[in-house]
Amino acid sequence: MxxxxxxxxxxxxxxxxxxxxxxxxxxxxxxxxxxxxxxxxxxxxxxxxxxxxxxxxxxxxxxxxxxxxxxxxxxxxxxxxxxxxxxxxxxxxxxxxxxxxxxxxxxxAGNVCEGNNVDQSDDPQTQLTLSDGSFIIANDFSVIKWEGRNPSTTHFGTVDISEGEIHIKNGTISGKIEVDMNSIHNINLEGDELQPVLEAHLRSDDFFFTSMFPTAVLSLIKVTPIEPLWQTAPNFHVKGELTLRGITASLNFDMTANQTENNSLTLEAHFDIDRTQWNIIYGSTRFFEHLGMHKVFDLISIQIRINATR
Structure with missing residues (x-):
């Protein structure tokens, strides 16, 4: 010993x-x-x-x-x-x-084991293997969470995915996700009379201008594996494009992909976007002076959780 x-x-x-x-x-x-x-x-x-x-x-x-x-x-x-x-x-x-x-x-060492499947090779279940196919996003089980901030508080909520497809071929991932911007919902003010005021403001031309641009689109352009493909760590780097408020700009972020035993696919990512890239400049001190209480930080935090079925 x-x-x-x-x-x-x-x-x-x-x-x-x-x-x-x-x-x-x-x-x-x-x-x-x-x-x-x-x-x-x-x-x-x-x-x-x-x-x-x-x-x-x-x-x-x-x-x-x-x-x-x-x-x-x-x-x-x-x-x-x-x-x-x-x-x-x-x-x-x-x-x-x-x-x-x-x-x-x-x-x-050749020692005897007990159990109901002792001869099966033991998969350690640590690294990801993707099987080829096309997957439809299950809207009811997928969500986009957002978080915005100003000097005095933080607001957070969700926005719905309307439809989308993810494709896997030879271990690479591509796809497109469409988002219903009119569905933007605030959570932290639930029950407060200011909740509908904030939601209306977010839909207005000060922010996402949903009457003119009701849909946003996230496209996965180039998805590169991060080796080794640990199942619980970010295992792909995404170069994508986000079309929001009629403007398309590039995005780069890491993503964790997994396939479950029933062959469904999950994708999870969280990252920040600079909203001013999409001409959402309300409250930004890079564009306005004397804002007072109307300051809004430029970065919006996004968390995407996608469940898709073959």
Whole structure:
């Protein structure tokens, strides 16, 4: 056994010896229950470290904190076992070890596993793979959130996507999203008599001039992968165009794409736009003097969440 960064690390060979010499040793699998059911080390107990109830679940499995516990997760690359040991140490467990290399090293050493699908290759589910196809945006499950600010307050709300399509071919993404600018809605003033006043002002020619320009269009022109394609991190860089108030200007932002098991597609991005690029200059000190209480910051924060089905 070797000591590493304050935690006891045991090899696969160490673990086999430990179990033989100390049969009372607890073996703890900290991966999700559905993974545990598919494959686990014989004799292991399961308490998922990703559950907020992890320590409560663990207390039911191993109530005596003085007993020896060997913890394992997925692989050397995954921090699951390390995170579990940190939690356990803070909770007062006194003799905790980590299996070096986790379940992956156990399997690679040719040891027997238990479960209902032990022969299936283990996908770590960390990197994105996109399948080709065209996807229609599900308007009811997609949303654009906006946030605007002035020196004294922040206003935020939503605007609806009216329609759109996303296309995937050879791992690249393209598409077009149409936005109903008349649907602009304020949230933070709900119940206040000023809410409809603000919404009308946003639809007026001072801002989005929706009577003349009822639709905005976001086009994804060039979408470049950000390698490696981590599923939870921004995995594409977008060069796009936004047509708003009759003016088309370029946009650059990072986006996180994912495909779910039922082959639906999600896209999520958040970025700022400088509204003055689209001739929305009301309240900007770059264009007006003596504004007083009518100052409005130039940047608008946008968050887009798109769900699309094949």
């Amino acid at each position: 070797t000591e590493q960064t304050g935690k006891n690390i045991v090899s696969v060979a160490d673990l086999r010896s430990m179990i033989n010499e100390h049969p009372s040793t607890h073996l703890l699998d900290v991966l999700p229950p559905d993974h545990f059911e598919k494959v686990h080390i014989p004799g292991a107990k399961n308490a998922c470290v990703f559950f907020v109830s992890f320590l409560d679940d663990l207390a039911r499995l191993i109530p005596e904190k003085k007993e020896r516990v060997v913890v394992y997760g997925s692989s050397e690359r995954s921090y699951d076992a390390k995170m579990a040991i940190e939690k356990m140490t803070r909770a007062g467990y006194l003799e905790v070890y980590e299996l070096e290399g986790g379940l992956e090293s156990w399997r690679e």
